[in-house]
Amino acid sequence: MKKFAKFALTALIAGMTMAAQASVVIDDFDVNQGVGQLSDSTADGSGVYNSVVGPVSSILGGERDMFITALTTDGFGAQVTTNVSGGLLKYSTETGSSGRSILKWDGVNGVAGVSTGSEANYLATLNPTGLGGLDLAASGSGFKIKVKESDLGFDFAITVYTDATHWTTLVLSSEAHHNFLPDNTPIDFADFFGVANEAGTILSSGALRFTGTGGSADLSSVGAILATINFTGSEAEIDLQIGDVRTVPEPTSIALFGAALLAMGAVRRRKTEVK
Template sequence: MEIAKYGLYTALATSLAFASQANAVVIDDFDNPDAVGVNWVQDTTVDGIGSGNPDRATYDDPLGIIGGERDLWVNLLDDPFGSLTGVALSVAAGSLSYGTGSGVVAEGKIQYDGNDSDAVNIDTAGLGSVDLTLNGGDAFLLDVINTDLGFTFGVQVWSALGAETDTVVYTASGATTGLAALSFSDFVGVDFTDVSAIEFTINTLGEAGQADIDFSIGSVVSVPEPASIAFFGAGLLGLGLLRRRKSQL
């Protein structure tokens, strides 16, 4: 299995260079080896329960994770060959990695909902009120370095202390690389100046999802992106990212 590496950022359409890191709204820099809690979670049993662990930022890096805590959760859905490794989600050296054993179908979640020490349930008001549009932020930027399989991933954002939410599901085709901008405007009824929780879901199709998924994600921050979303037109086509609306909750 080839490794797919992704750099995911909240971005704004004002500058070509990724500048002003010091002014960025950091969602997660995945760079907290001394964090309290667990930076790794694994599920090797098909039981419908899943396995999750909260991971808190250290005092020395209080802004390394938005809200001070990232929650990792994985669930093994199908393991036809009795894989010993099942599915694992881990953080190390500035990246988050997701991997499955041979033939394994699984799902994973990364939650940002404040210091609740709960990796299973999400506190939709846990972040209070965070402005992801600071410095003009208006998109998530996905940087695909290498991949050979397609899969679905969902992004759900809550605002107004959980009163407003929407989920956008994307399908990434395999064997493609490049940049893709996931615009805040894809989300209906969400106020990105008042974000109260964020959740990323790996494989939104359940047992019908793609098997043998392995990839890594880079830091998630709010920084300038190229001069316009249109700049990424060719990259979006190359990636084959197809936006699909889920029901609003």
């Protein structure tokens, strides 16, 4: 596994651009998580999670659910951590550890305190129709991710649910950024549309697409959204700072995200062949 030097990132996760050019925010991270830092230092299949409520103008659906788990550790207390404060989502892995963090927006249904459990436990709290069939397609045509600083790339995923069997996950990889350059890279809604049971279809954008047993998500009827940092579990020693996430009316190419992810897949295939 490559070791990554620390880098700071700011990814905008904001809502859609309406006909009146207003934005509906998915999360601007102005509402602190309220429990301080969530951390995990044991790679035992468990993690920690909690929820915070806030105005729908700041958090889509009125609640943000956050999960963190260590995937590897050095056995001497190296941690993976995440928290939201000061308008930023902060994610960090100490030397000798790697982890994964999942944010969830699916309406008000979470836990105020900190709970311990596996990733499956956390995802079992998902309400795939909790946002009530939000029509994103009527007000935008893509999500927009803005990276402030990163000395190397990292992978992430966005999952959109229409219901329990209709969903799409796009797995992407970001290249290095410095002071918001390269500029914002949108994720086109069109990439979310596919057939049922896709298991890593490689798109022309470089993203990988996975879909539910019933089919792909319908962006005109959104029930829940997940954002996963380090989806593949392959990156270590990462420091991230995420600002907010939004949609845009006319996204451009997402090719900047593709090359690193495809290279990662090639390395994994080579390792498999060697074994």
